[in-house]
Amino acid sequence: MTDTVDTVRPMSAMHASLRLAGGCILGIFGAGLAVGVTMSVIEDGVLRARGGIALSIAAACIAIACWLLLSMRTRFPLPRSPRARRSRIALYLSLGVAFVAGGAAGITGHLTGDGNGFPMLFEHGPISSTLAICAIAGWLIAMGASIYWHLTLDEIERAEYEAGGTLAMYAYLLAAPAWWLAWRGGMAPEPNGVAIFVMVCTVWSLGWAWRRYR
Amino acid sequence: MNNRLKVLRAERNWSQAELAERLDVSRQAVNAIETGKHDPSLPLAFRLARLFNLSIEEIFDDGHR
Numbered sequence: 648m649t650d651t652v653d654t655v656r657p658m659s660a661m662h663a664s665l666r667l668a669g670g671c672i673l674g675i676f677g678a679g680l681a682v683g684v685t686m687s688v689i690e691d692g693v694l695r696a697r698g699g700i701a702l703s704i705a706a707a708c709i710a711i712a713c714w715l716l717l718s719m720r721t722r723f724p725l726p727r728s729p730r731a732r733r734s735r736i737a738l739y740l741s742l743g744v745a746f747v748a749g750g751a752a753g754i755t756g757h758l759t760g761d762g763n764g765f766p767m768l769f770e771h772g773p774i775s776s777t778l779a780i781c782a783i784a785g786w787l788i789a790m791g792a793s794i795y796w797h798l799t800l801d802e803i804e805r806a807e808y809e810a811g812g813t814l815a816m817y818a819y820l821l822a823a824p825a826w827w828l829a830w831r832g833g834m835a836p837e838p839n840g841v842a843i844f845v846m847v848c849t850v851w852s853l854g855w856a857w858r859r860y861r
Numbered sequence: 862m863n864n865r866l867k868v869l870r871a872e873r874n875w876s877q878a879e880l881a882e883r884l885d886v887s888r889q890a891v892n893a894i895e896t897g898k899h900d901p902s903l904p905l906a907f908r909l910a911r912l913f914n915l916s917i918e919e920i921f922d923d924g925h926r
Contacts, residue, residue, distance in 0.1 A: 726878070726881065726882075726887055726888060727878050727879070727881065727882040728878075728881045728882045728884070728885050728886055728887060728888075729882075729885060730885045730886065730887075731881065731885075731886065731887040731888070734887070801885070801886040801887055801890050802886075802890070802901070802902050802905060803886065803887070803889065803890035803893045803894070803899045803901075804887060804889070804890065806899065859889075861898070
């Protein structure tokens with residue numbers, strides 16, 4: 648009888664997890680280092696030897712990360728169903744766009760004097776209009792990718808997201824007015840849109856995970 | 862809702878991925894239907910019935926027969 652686990656997986660789970668974690672850590676470290684050196688070069692107007700070495704290390708880290716992650720292809724093969732394959736590719740592409748957009752936000756934030764751009768986006772303070780426009784543009788691209796990805800989902804996956812979305816909607820309908828009224832009643836600080844956004848996204852993710860893995 | 866999907870699939874020696882490919886859904890979707898975590902929509906139930914050359918009632922049982 649055909650088993651429920653139907654793919655040959657020569658790589659052990661521990662081995663695959665180590666490769667995945669190592670690839671992600673090295674990739675993030677390499678990208679961060681490359682962004683840091685780039686900002687330093689933009690600030691000083693010259694690439695010094697130390698910066699060149701750091702850039703080489705960053706390139707090596709990114710190359711090793713790519714190799715580690717690409718070696719996982721056998722562990723996580725693309726689905727055979729055309730719809731699921733399109734969905735998976737869209738997901739990988741959107742992750743790649745998010746990774747590049749994060750680096751771009753970091754550089755833009757530095758150039759516009761907003762400090763470290765990416766974390767600045769999640770704080771509750773003013774930012775320059777340039778960084779705001781770049782962030783909104785990045786968000787629009789991400790939303791476009793997300794809409795395409797949702798269109799490729801099958802009915803079961805869509806039901807999982809809808810379950811999370813319904814929970815998130817009720818979390819929003821509960822939290823936003825309650826916080827606003829509590830603020831007006833002098834019992835809470837001024838409502839923070841970013842905090843509510845993060846809470847709604849967290850509830851959505853938890854709802855999706857519950858529906859998928861229950 | 863109970864179903865005979867796993868048995869029917871095994872009779873044809875299809876993996877979940879193969880069945881998912883024929884239905885154009887994800888492998889996780891096939892697993893969710895087989896384990897009863899998700900009841901398929903009517904269009905998907907019809908696709909399953911046509912694929913196995915059976916009626917929907919011969920694949921799915923809602924316990925009221």
